Amino acid sequence: MRRYFSIFVYLTLFLVKCDEIEDMCNFLDSKVQPNNFRLLSKSILPGKGNKVKGDAGKIGVIGGSVEYTGAPYFSAITSLKAGADLAYVVTTESAANVIKTYSPDLIVYPYLNSKYASKIRALLPKMDVIVIGPGLGREPETLHLISDIIEDCKNLGKPLVIDADGLYAISKNTTLIKNYPCPGVIMTPNLREANKLMTAVSRNDSNWYSYWGDCVAVLVKGEKDYFYTNMSTYSWIATGGGSERRAGGQGDILSGALGTFYHWALNTEICKNESQIQLAQSVAAYAAAKLTRLSNYKAYVLHGQSMLASDMINQIHPAFESTFSLVKDKNATLG
Numbered sequence: 001m002r003r004y005f006s007i008f009v010y011l012t013l014f015l016v017k018c019d020e021i022e023d024m025c026n027f028l029d030s031k032v033q034p035n036n037f038r039l040l041s042k043s044i045l046p047g048k049g050n051k052v053k054g055d056a057g058k059i060g061v062i063g064g065s066v067e068y069t070g071a072p073y074f075s076a077i078t079s080l081k082a083g084a085d086l087a088y089v090v091t092t093e094s095a096a097n098v099i100k101t102y103s104p105d106l107i108v109y110p111y112l113n114s115k116y117a118s119k120i121r122a123l124l125p126k127m128d129v130i131v132i133g134p135g136l137g138r139e140p141e142t143l144h145l146i147s148d149i150i151e152d153c154k155n156l157g158k159p160l161v162i163d164a165d166g167l168y169a170i171s172k173n174t175t176l177i178k179n180y181p182c183p184g185v186i187m188t189p190n191l192r193e194a195n196k197l198m199t200a201v202s203r204n205d206s207n208w209y210s211y212w213g214d215c216v217a218v219l220v221k222g223e224k225d226y227f228y229t230n231m232s233t234y235s236w237i238a239t240g241g242g243s244e245r246r247a248g249g250q251g252d253i254l255s256g257a258l259g260t261f262y263h264w265a266l267n268t269e270i271c272k273n274e275s276q277i278q279l280a281q282s283v284a285a286y287a288a289a290k291l292t293r294l295s296n297y298k299a300y301v302l303h304g305q306s307m308l309a310s311d312m313i314n315q316i317h318p319a320f321e322s323t324f325s326l327v328k329d330k331n332a333t334l335g
């Protein structure tokens with residue numbers, strides 16, 4: 001008897017949860033409210049009885065250089081801490097061993113050199129989402145190689161997250177990702193980088209990002225985060241969390257988390273809608289922005305002005321639980 005009762009309770013809870021999500025899908029016609037995004041982002045978590053089956057993702061990070069070894073590390077380790085199964089880093093020979101000493105959890109390939117182009121090409125198919133740019137630097141030879149890699153990804157139809165010097169490469173040659181096929185690209189510029197991109201495409205209207213086509217979205221990071229997609233109803237502004245302090249490396253944390261969530265969102269049929277891809281991009285970016293802002297806030301509460309990106313990494317776990325409402329946390333909805 002008791003057993004039937006608990007089955008009844010679980011079933012009711014399950015149906016209520018499905019209903020909640022379905023209600024939200026009905027709202028997609030009007031502007032999607034932040035609170036709906038909160039619930040939608042919960043629906044992309046793999047496992048635990050929802051539709052996602054199989055692995056939690058293999059995320060590739062292509063970046064790093066002799067000067068910058070922290071950026072690709074922060075990005076890759078965050079993709080793991082957010083829940084991906086594997087993180088690959090493709091970096092220069094000069095950076096590879098350094099990054100390995102930071103963490104035994106990462107798989108690091110020292111191939112970021114044109115002489116290994118064919119080795120990189122062979123690696124790309126096994127990555128679910130590829131983050132391009134953290135710590136890449138601006139050596140002309142590197143940028144040339146990155147252009148070839150983006151071209152390969154385009155042919156493979158790999159979803160991309162492009163940040164930092166990857167965006168510099170795009171602003172130097174905007175046609176690289178023009179009409180990039182779905183599941184597309186999410187660029188994550190800060191305000192300065194966003195202005196550079198706007199100048200590069202000579203567009204100064206509110207739809208400047210549509211230059212690249214239907215499946216290229218933009219998340220502009222700053223005091224507030226702005227997400228833009230061709231489906232304007234899926235655009236949003238994220239506030240809350242964050243702090244006075246922006247730690248160097250925070251953008252890398254965002255790009256790594258976004259890599260993982262992008263994969264999950266693409267694997268979830270979030271709402272039955274013909275604009276699945278744009279919705280998946282929007283929900284993934286929302287989850288990544290929220291997780292990053294909350295990790296920043298939590299690390300700032302603990303460390304104040306001394307907060308560093310590594311302190312934020314240590315707050316990913318509690319921030320994840322709050323972002324996806326696995327625990328009640330008033331801090332998650334601040335602002």
Ligand SMILES: *[C@@H]1O[C@H](CO)[C@@H](O)[C@H](O)[C@H]1NC(C)=O
Nearest residue numbers: 028029030233272273274275
């Ligand atoms: C999908 O969402 C878009 C954007 O809100 C809306 O215009 C469209 O009617 C929806 N389509 C379906 C089949 O629900």
Ligand SMILES: *[C@@H]1O[C@H](CO)[C@@H](O)[C@H](O)[C@H]1NC(C)=O
Nearest residue numbers: 147151172173174175176177
């Ligand atoms: C820019 O990218 C396009 C597409 O990948 C390529 O065909 C073109 O040669 C590139 N232009 C320059 C100046 O590198």
Ligand SMILES: *[C@@H]1O[C@H](CO)[C@@H](O)[C@H](O)[C@H]1NC(C)=O
Nearest residue numbers: 194195196198199203204205
């Ligand atoms: C866009 O145009 C407005 C007025 O035409 C100008 O004030 C603004 O600086 C321009 N912005 C960019 C990014 O070019």
Ligand SMILES: *[C@@H]1O[C@H](CO)[C@@H](O)[C@H](O)[C@H]1NC(C)=O
Nearest residue numbers: 214215230231232274275278
């Ligand atoms: C956005 O992209 C989708 C998918 O390619 C397309 O069906 C839709 O027409 C586009 N919407 C706008 C407003 O361009």
Ligand SMILES: *[C@@H]1O[C@H](CO)[C@@H](O)[C@H](O)[C@H]1NC(C)=O
Nearest residue numbers: 298301318322328329330331
């Ligand atoms: C929320 O923030 C306050 C400080 O503003 C902190 O003391 C508290 O521990 C935080 N709560 C959680 C669950 O992180």
